[in-house]
Amino acid sequence: MMPRLTGVELCSRLRADPATAGIPVVLLTARTDDVAMRGGREAGVDEYITKPFSPRELAARVDEILSRGA
Numbered sequence: 001m002m003p004r005l006t007g008v009e010l011c012s013r014l015r016a017d018p019a020t021a022g023i024p025v026v027l028l029t030a031r032t033d034d035v036a037m038r039g040g041r042e043a044g045v046d047e048y049i050t051k052p053f054s055p056r057e058l059a060a061r062v063d064e065i066l067s068r069g070a
Helices: 007-016 034-043 055-068
Strands: 026-029 047-050
Touching: 007 026, 007 034, 026 034, 026 055, 034 047, 047 055
Parallel strands: 026 047
Antiparallel strands: none
């Protein structure tokens, strides 16, 4: 858990600033409900991975983002 804001809020702030808008965001979360996932997508999250997750899955998704040039 992040102390002062959620991952979705952080992503929204990153996307709103032209200096950070292009930084890829992978959201690791325990929330699996549709509302949370939709909020992440609307905020511009590149990947949404639910906990528990496999380190291999995380690495594969990060590799995929980087290969897309996101």
